Amino acid sequence: MSDSFPLRRTPLHAVHVEMGARMVPFAGWDMPVQYTGIVEEHKAVRQSVGVFDISHMGQFIVSGKGAEAFLNRVLTNNITKLQPGEGQYTLLLSQKGGVIDDLIAYRTSEREFFLVVNASRIDADWEHLESQLTKDVDVMMANASDFTAGLAIQGPKAREVAATVFGSGSFPEHNTILVTMTDNGPMWLCGTGYTGEEGFEFFMPAEVAEMWFRKIVDAVKAAGGVPCGLGARDTLRLEMGYPLNGNDLSEDRTPLQAGLGFFVDLDKGDFTGREALMAQKDAGLPDKLAAFRMTGAAPPPRPHYPVAHAGQIVGEVCSGTQSPSLSAGIGMAYVPLNAAVIGTTLEIEIRGRRFPAEVVKKPFYRKSSL
Amino acid sequence: MSNVPDNLRYRDSHEWIDPMQDPAPVGITDHAQAELTDVVFVDPPKLGTQVSAGQQVCVIESVKAASDIYAPVSGEIVAVNETLSNDPGLLNRDPYLGGWIFKIKPSNPSEADALMNAEAYRKHIG
Missing domain, CATH: 3.30.1360.120 (Probable tRNA modification gtpase trme; domain 1)
Incomplete structure (x- = not known):
């Protein structure tokens, strides 16, 4: 066990x-x-x-004169844009550009930040942040989790x-x-x-x-x-198509592959993982997180079910469930770019049988307009 | 308290069978449907399949998880409840009548005697 x-x-x-x-x-x-x-x-x-x-979620308080510069160097979004009282979704990356965690960072005052991190990543995040801290910077970190x-x-x-x-x-x-x-x-x-x-x-x-x-x-x-x-x-x-760390995000893939480029500011100056992201941008993404919806009566897609495109297995389901709002199976999977195009037919293999699904735009669910 | 009809027999994995009927309908108990909540898909067995007692024969899916259904007795699958393909929630609403999953033609009717009666099953889910 x-x-x-x-x-x-x-x-x-x-x-x-x-x-x-x-x-x-x-x-x-x-x-x-x-x-x-x-x-x-x-x-x-x-x-x-x-x-x-x-x-179960974690909370870190990062403060000091150097807190803003430090966080801007370890997180992907541009934290200097935050006024006191404002927050943003952002990512913590490894040197290789893989996602260690996705989190929300708030600026609680000019020199203090409040980070809300995933339960499963509290220790990994803390270790990573400490490893990025150099002695000469004026930054204090507290783990309030x-x-x-x-x-x-x-x-x-x-x-x-x-x-x-x-x-x-x-x-x-x-x-x-x-x-x-x-x-x-x-x-x-x-x-x-x-x-x-x-x-x-x-x-x-x-x-x-x-x-x-x-x-x-x-x-x-x-x-x-x-x-x-x-x-x-x-x-x-x-x-909503929101990723779950551990299912849809991992250190094996970058936020660009996860479709989270909006929360990565490549122009703000250097940050951990930036070089790897630039290299990946130049080389082209090997795969991308696609959202799919089952098109007929089918069992709900679940994590690790194989995903096929044009007859070949090209990936596996990261997140999947029966959508209570849509009464249809929905899920996300990393697939090659040609299979990630909206409207593409995929097949989800469930207990040895393949069921059709269509690549759709996120979010799966939208509030009906009045 | 969940409903446990006296005329049925039960497996410890929460299937029921009505051994007084031939072919015998099989489903999941009220207790099982309450535990699963929100059945969203029933993957039925193939008609004509020969199964032995305790063999996994089909899968029902709730929002949360897929659950295996086991044959309470040996025999041939001679009917499946087509209504469940359009209305899997019937399994939650009416587990003992409208929500039967398949019917089995027992090859050895005495096997049902080895299953739990209602009193034993009530203790089992205690």
């Missing part, structure tokens, strides 16, 4: 169990996969609001929930952050999410997590929503 380490528990573990959640291992944590059902929770987020425990809890409140009624819980005017607009000091420590309200809906993420000291979670669950339910597990989080993010 590879998973012989005891699973870690968030400060909300007992509350999840009390609320009837089904717990499963995820990235070394014992997390709720669902409370009542993935589809019901998914639809609640699309139609009203849901709350997720994201305490162990004593910080997090909640994601997502859905068209997230604003209403924020008003109920924190008072009106407290909702952080998209890609902004509000930091409040309390007797227990800082609280961070971030205008971000992983569902494609309006919403916010709320990080706080672990000891107050249960109190806030209960308060927010009550407000969410009053707004017609439900607490949600990681199952719905996965179907929601995949409907």
Whole structure:
């Protein structure tokens, strides 16, 4: 057994169990996969609001006179564009240009940054950042992951929930952050999410997590929503075509292959991995992350299923699921560029049989316009 | 509490069979459908297949995972529930009647006696 380490528990573990959640291992944590059902929770987020425990995610605070220059040298997006109170999606790359992690970086003040990183990559990110730090720069790093809890409140009624819980005017607009000091420590309200809906993420000291979670669950339910597990989080993010580190992103592929070039500023000056990206741009991408949708009745595509194009196996499914909004199988796979063109027919091999799929534009799901 | 009809027999892997009918319908229990939630696809067995008791015969898929379905007894698959291909959610809504998955013509009807009765299955899912 590879998973012989005891699973870690968030400060909300007992509350999840009390609320009837089904717990499963995820990235070394014992997390709720669902409370009542993935589809019901998914639809609640699309139609009203849901709350997720994201305490497993990591938080780093990087500060000092040299913090901006340091982060601009290790992250792909241009962090100098951030005003205090603003955040951006960005990537941490290896020297070879592979994705170590994707994260959100906020500038909380002129000389302080708040990074939210993936649970499975906390240690790898930390080691990598430390390895890039030189003695002469004035940068301090603190890993707040162990004593910080997090909640994601997502859905068209997230604003209403924020008003109920924190008072009106407290909702952080998209890609902004509000930091409040309390007797227990800082609280961070971030205008971000992983569902494609309006919403916010709320990080706080672990000891107050249960109190806030209960308060927010009550407000969410009053707004017609439900607490949600990681199952719905996965179907929601995949409907938007958002990558999941470990499935769709790895150190074996660059952000250019993953279709994340928008978050890579090749013109800002040098950063870790830039040289490799420039070389790859010159040589041409070997493959690209394509979004596909099953075109007929088919079992849901799942990670590692073989993907064929013109009769040949050309890749495998990275992320795949049955989309609750579309009632169709959707997924993403790295395939050669000629197979990644919108409209191309692919075949997904499921238990020895091949089922047709079509390469489509992301996101898979769009809110229907009024 | 999940529903466990008295007239059926059960496998520990949560399939039911109605041994009083010939051919005998097979499905998954109310407990199993509640655990799976949101069945989205049923990959049926091939008609005419000879299967032995305990053999994996088909797969049902929920949003979360694919689950193998095993033959409770040996015999020939003589019918599959076509309704499930358009409406896999029927398995959640009506696991014991409309949601049967396939019918099997048992080659050794006494095999069903070795399966759990309702009381034993209730204890099993305790």
